[in-house]
Amino acid sequence: MNFLKRGRPKPTFAPNGKDRGILVFDHTSDVIRAEKILQSNGWKIRVMGPPPEIRTGCDLVIEFPLMEKLNILRTIRDAGICPRDAVPVSSPLLQPVDLFHIKDFGRYLMVRAANMKLTIDKETLVIVNVSGGGCPDVPYLAAQMVGKPLAETPAPNEIGHTLCGYALHLAYEEMLRRC
Amino acid sequence: MSTMVDARGLSCPQPVLMTLETIKTLDKGEIVVLVDTDCSKENVIRAASSKGWKASAVQPEGIEYRLTFTKG
Numbered sequence: 001m002n003f004l005k006r007g008r009p010k011p012t013f014a015p016n017g018k019d020r021g022i023l024v025f026d027h028t029s030d031v032i033r034a035e036k037i038l039q040s041n042g043w044k045i046r047v048m049g050p051p052p053e054i055r056t057g058c059d060l061v062i063e064f065p066l067m068e069k070l071n072i073l074r075t076i077r078d079a080g081i082c083p084r085d086a087v088p089v090s091s092p093l094l095q096p097v098d099l100f101h102i103k104d105f106g107r108y109l110m111v112r113a114a115n116m117k118l119t120i121d122k123e124t125l126v127i128v129n130v131s132g133g134g135c136p137d138v139p140y141l142a143a144q145m146v147g148k149p150l151a152e153t154p155a156p157n158e159i160g161h162t163l164c165g166y167a168l169h170l171a172y173e174e175m176l177r178r179c
Numbered sequence: 180m181s182t183m184v185d186a187r188g189l190s191c192p193q194p195v196l197m198t199l200e201t202i203k204t205l206d207k208g209e210i211v212v213l214v215d216t217d218c219s220k221e222n223v224i225r226a227a228s229s230k231g232w233k234a235s236a237v238q239p240e241g242i243e244y245r246l247t248f249t250k251g
Contacts, residue, residue, distance in 0.1 A: 108196050117192060119192040119195070119196070121199075128195060128196070128199055128226055129191060129192035131195075131218060139221065142222070142225055146229055147226075147228075147230075
């Protein structure tokens, strides 16, 4: 009877194929919640920067396997999250947010995720710079993080609410992984 | 006698790192930093402040900024 407990396996999808859709949200905090819920349910999804035709500012979308649209919508709506739209991908210009660029300045190490850069002093692990973006919360994020040790700074996803905050959190996690 | 840091033409975090390298060599005094973007200006001020250096003057010079920091 074990086969009854396994549940239906979640289908995978080719990220670069034509069977993709995107979920568009009004708030980045909804994107972050939906990402956690969908990943914890085994869905193969990715957070991306939106294509230009639907961009409204510092926003994010979730790329998902289009053939599972109804199941995915049900999953996130059950969690109280309502996307603004769920549409097929029509643009090849989606940019993944989780591509990292690492630059070693000798004593300092920089990690860039999407449009955000996080730089630390390698000897002290103190954050010396937060830059990039253009979202309204970047000065606040920088003020909260610069001058503090990496281990003691608030996580960007706890204090930021935009694409920049999300990207900075990815850079922060990558920096933690490397240090 | 000021110590000059010319970070014009450089993108973040390099103006910040150059300023911090200069700060490491000085206990007190005056540092003048030249930058050419608002982003660099804000980041350098933030980093210097975190090290106890006060931005005593922020002077626009055309499309550039002359930042003066003092300590002690």
